[in-house]
Amino acid sequence: MNTIIQLVISGLLIGSIYALMSIGLTLIFGVLRVVNFAHGEFLMIAMYGAWAFSKLLGLNPYIAAIAVVPAMFLFGALVYRLVIGSALEKPHLVVVFATMGLSIFLQNAALMAMTADLHDVPPIFGRSISVGHVFIKGELLLGFVITLACTIALRWVIKYTFLGKAIRATVQDGEAAKLMGIAVPKIFLITFAAGSALVGLAACVMLPLFSVFPTVGLNFVLIAFVIVVLGGMGSIEGALLGGFCVGVVQSVGSYYVAPAFGQLFFFVLFLLVMIFRSNGLFGQKGAATLGMNE
Amino acid sequence: MPQRGQISWFEIVLFTSCVIWVAFGFAPALQDVVVLSFLFAGLALAWNIAGGCAGLISFGHAAFFGIGAYTSTILFQSHGITPWLGIFAGAAAAAIGGAVLSLICARLKGPFFILSSLAFAEVVRIIALNWSSVTGGAEGLSIPPVPDVANMVLGSKPAYEALTLIYLILAYAIMRWLEASRFGFYLFAVRDNDDAAAAAGINPLMVRSSAMALSAALTGVGGTLFAQYFLYLDPTYVISPELSFQFALLPAVGGLGTAIGPILGSFLITPLSELLRANLGNAAAGLHLVIYSAGLIVVMLYFPSGIAGALEKLKSRKPRP
Amino acid sequence: MSALLEVQGVSRTFGATRAVDNVSFAVQPGELLGLIGPNGAGKSTLFNLIAGVMPPSGGKIVVDGADVTGWKSYDMARAGVARTFQIPKPYRQLSVIENVMISAFLRERSMAGARDLADVTLSDLGLAPYRDRPASELTVGLLKRLEVARALAMRPKLVLFDEIMAGLTPTEVGAMTEIVAGLPAKGITVIWVEHVLYAIMKTATRMVVINRGSVIAQGAPAEVARDPAVVKAYLGEEMQLA
Numbered sequence: 001m002n003t004i005i006q007l008v009i010s011g012l013l014i015g016s017i018y019a020l021m022s023i024g025l026t027l028i029f030g031v032l033r034v035v036n037f038a039h040g041e042f043l044m045i046a047m048y049g050a051w052a053f054s055k056l057l058g059l060n061p062y063i064a065a066i067a068v069v070p071a072m073f074l075f076g077a078l079v080y081r082l083v084i085g086s087a088l089e090k091p092h093l094v095v096v097f098a099t100m101g102l103s104i105f106l107q108n109a110a111l112m113a114m115t116a117d118l119h120d121v122p123p124i125f126g127r128s129i130s131v132g133h134v135f136i137k138g139e140l141l142l143g144f145v146i147t148l149a150c151t152i153a154l155r156w157v158i159k160y161t162f163l164g165k166a167i168r169a170t171v172q173d174g175e176a177a178k179l180m181g182i183a184v185p186k187i188f189l190i191t192f193a194a195g196s197a198l199v200g201l202a203a204c205v206m207l208p209l210f211s212v213f214p215t216v217g218l219n220f221v222l223i224a225f226v227i228v229v230l231g232g233m234g235s236i237e238g239a240l241l242g243g244f245c246v247g248v249v250q251s252v253g254s255y256y257v258a259p260a261f262g263q264l265f266f267f268v269l270f271l272l273v274m275i276f277r278s279n280g281l282f283g284q285k286g287a288a289t290l291g292m293n294e
Numbered sequence: 295m296p297q298r299g300q301i302s303w304f305e306i307v308l309f310t311s312c313v314i315w316v317a318f319g320f321a322p323a324l325q326d327v328v329v330l331s332f333l334f335a336g337l338a339l340a341w342n343i344a345g346g347c348a349g350l351i352s353f354g355h356a357a358f359f360g361i362g363a364y365t366s367t368i369l370f371q372s373h374g375i376t377p378w379l380g381i382f383a384g385a386a387a388a389a390i391g392g393a394v395l396s397l398i399c400a401r402l403k404g405p406f407f408i409l410s411s412l413a414f415a416e417v418v419r420i421i422a423l424n425w426s427s428v429t430g431g432a433e434g435l436s437i438p439p440v441p442d443v444a445n446m447v448l449g450s451k452p453a454y455e456a457l458t459l460i461y462l463i464l465a466y467a468i469m470r471w472l473e474a475s476r477f478g479f480y481l482f483a484v485r486d487n488d489d490a491a492a493a494a495g496i497n498p499l500m501v502r503s504s505a506m507a508l509s510a511a512l513t514g515v516g517g518t519l520f521a522q523y524f525l526y527l528d529p530t531y532v533i534s535p536e537l538s539f540q541f542a543l544l545p546a547v548g549g550l551g552t553a554i555g556p557i558l559g560s561f562l563i564t565p566l567s568e569l570l571r572a573n574l575g576n577a578a579a580g581l582h583l584v585i586y587s588a589g590l591i592v593v594m595l596y597f598p599s600g601i602a603g604a605l606e607k608l609k610s611r612k613p614r615p
Numbered sequence: 616m617s618a619l620l621e622v623q624g625v626s627r628t629f630g631a632t633r634a635v636d637n638v639s640f641a642v643q644p645g646e647l648l649g650l651i652g653p654n655g656a657g658k659s660t661l662f663n664l665i666a667g668v669m670p671p672s673g674g675k676i677v678v679d680g681a682d683v684t685g686w687k688s689y690d691m692a693r694a695g696v697a698r699t700f701q702i703p704k705p706y707r708q709l710s711v712i713e714n715v716m717i718s719a720f721l722r723e724r725s726m727a728g729a730r731d732l733a734d735v736t737l738s739d740l741g742l743a744p745y746r747d748r749p750a751s752e753l754t755v756g757l758l759k760r761l762e763v764a765r766a767l768a769m770r771p772k773l774v775l776f777d778e779i780m781a782g783l784t785p786t787e788v789g790a791m792t793e794i795v796a797g798l799p800a801k802g803i804t805v806i807w808v809e810h811v812l813y814a815i816m817k818t819a820t821r822m823v824v825i826n827r828g829s830v831i832a833q834g835a836p837a838e839v840a841r842d843p844a845v846v847k848a849y850l851g852e853e854m855q856l857a
Binding site for chain 3: 479489496498
Binding site for chain 1: 351353398399400402404405406408409410412413414416417420421424535542543546550580583584586587588590591594595598
């Protein structure tokens with residue numbers, strides 16, 4: 001019994017961190033209606049950035065967020081300007097292939113610059129905190145707290161600020177938003193950059209837990225996709241809950257069956273969701289059929 | 295408007311050149327590249343049936359490639375069945391896989407479909423990696439490199455050139471047949487507007503499943519040929535997202551939905567990537583892929599209809615008498 | 616003569632909203648039935664129910680004596696019911712003739728047969744000059760005519776027109792009205808949902824008026840125009856009944 005509780009709690013915590021990494025992806029999809037296939041590589045770049053910052057200045061990755069998050073914002077804006085922006089008016093395929101190409105580009109650029117060696121930071125917290133019979137790693141708990149804070153902050157921005165309203169207007173009807181004087185391309189740019197900044201934050205939280213290497217993005221991008229689909233494309237709360245599901249499934253699955261099968265389980269989970277509830281748990285109805293024929 | 299169903303002079307010249315090239319055994323140093331170019335051209339055409347014609351952009355086609363390759367190889371190594379027969383079993387198994395993917399994705403379009411195809415391929419890859427008793431697990435499967443024509447282990451590279459050229463011609467013929475048949479038109483209809491297609495009496499799910507099954511089967515055939523050429527199956531390559539990406543990339547660059555596009559895509563990119571890998575692969579790990587992917591992004595942004603589309607535009611700009 | 620189409624007590628609810636509420640009417644072969652009503656009356660929903668886009672929440676739909684309730688759109692098409700889309704849905708990457716051929720394949724299985732049927736349909740609708748142009752190049756007016764061409768190429772028993780006049784110039788409206796008016800003579804029964812009232816009042820043999828999901832009047836156009844319930848339903852809206 002204790003084992004299950006431990007597994008579930010660990011799963012929820014790691015799941016929240018997975019969710020943090022996925023919120024950017026779901027936000028970008030909700031507003032721009034594109035899937036950034038290079039999302040994992042954005043995470044990888046940010047993790048390298050956080051690592052470099054830690055190494056150079058001797059600070060821990062959480063502090064590094066002060067530099068990494070704005071840097072990722074700018075990086076996202078740059079990528080939008082160079083690649084995404086002009087791909088948006090073209091057939092849907094172009095964005096898919098462009099972001100896939102970007103993914104390969106970034107992976108190999110990192111390979112050239114940093115070699116395939118794994119890099120990580122020393123553990124920040126000493127022993128795990130124990131609550132009753134359950135042991136919780138400090139890094140996981142802090143990540144969980146940061147994720148919750150972030151989600152609440154985002155909700156507040158979207159609901160109460162002008163930017164948030166402009167974003168919601170753009171999501172509901174881009175044409176009408178333009179007519180109302182909202183600079184839709186600017187909203188797209190800001191959203192894409194913000195999504196990238198969120199990935200930067202996730203990277204700082206993940207570096208204490210995972211090593212970074214050029215292809216680390218591949219592992220996480222599929223997890224991010226599963227979470228985003230489960231939670232419903234465009235739903236921030238959905239991403240959080242999706243993250244919890246995935247975290248718990250992986251935690252429990254890896255323990256009772258081999259770790260590789262832990263991965264298998266959540267791909268199967270993904271496919272099952274696609275068959276039965278393709279709008280995710282919280283997504284908009286019809287979200288699953290958006291795409292080609294629009 | 296590209297003339298559907300009409301074979302151009304360019305294509306006739308291209309194929310004749312290929313046949314002559316193979317028959318006379320030109321350029322022995324390039325034979326590996328030629329085999330791969332023909333093979334990937336056929337694979338690109340196979341992907342195109344689902345992706346270009348039916349609008350099913352799949353990034354999981356390596357699963358079908360792997361299913362075909364593993365099926366024929368397992369039948370050969372464990373049951374002594376010649377790959378000349380095993381190739382059909384592989385195609386059938388891959389077709390079933392394609393139908394399954396289609397059913398899973400029955401109500402999905404756009405990015406959801408793409409992601410599901412990715413997940414599907416990952417499931418297949420993990421099974422291949424872990425079901426060691428059948429698939430050899432991470433060590434893969436190998437075929438003894440002993441020339442044995444009865445078991446599709448051809449002794450010479452020109453022989454493989456011929457074999458893969460036949461595959462290419464077969465794939466091309468199927469594509470041309472699609473363009474000139476009711477079934478093919480149903481694919482285009484479902485791709486362009488499946489509400490309208492349903493209103494016209496077409497069952498979109500049936501059409502999509504059939505297209506995917508056909509595409510998967512043809513991809514599976516390519517898998518068997520690959521296995522018989524390289525004589526070794528490594529699951530991390532054979533069922534990888536990178537390979538799936540390749541299958542989609544070649545038609546996209548060459549021109550989706552056309553018969554000549556995937557072929558042009560393969561003939562351009564396959565030698566190019568081999569060239570880059572050979573010359574720059576040693577200079578710095580990954581440089582060739584950096585160049586390759588940067589080039590890809592540029593091509594996609596400026597030539598969305600691919601090479602075939604660009605050529606069409608050039609043609610229609612010529613002044614008419 | 617038994618009715619070609621019978622709608623019996625059909626309803627459709629979306630959550631708490633009853634978009635279509637216990638609607639019943641019949642259409643005889645050779646009729647040109649006009650289906651009108653103010654905005655939000657439920658005409659489109661009713662239309663989509665008959666076309667098989669969604670199943671009714673209650674009631675029955677019968678075509679030529681066969682119960683087709685809940686049939687999907689492609690089955691309805693095969694049963695001889697064709698429809699147009701209010702916002703045209705052409706196959707953008709195909710040419711005009713190829714667009715029509717797709718529909719023609721329902722009745723002509725061979726490429727040559729479908730092509731011939733498509734050619735005839737195109738010339739009947741004055742679209743022959745645009746035969747080989749990509750559908751993506753056509754104007755709205757031409758696209759609406761293409762919608763009609765695709766429906767007619769299916770050699771339907773019953774054709775459902777969904778606001779085919781919207782966005783057309785007066786000349787185009789005149790031309791389209793002539794085409795529609797000529798269909799019963801060719802053995803094609805028509806149900807026509809329309810908002811441009813003057814066109815439909817001239818051509819329809821019978822009208823059904825819907826408001827708030829229910830039938831509020833049925834009968835000849837002149838009667839219906841005078842019906843106080845109908846006038847009331849349209850009150851506040853611009854009327855061109857003459």
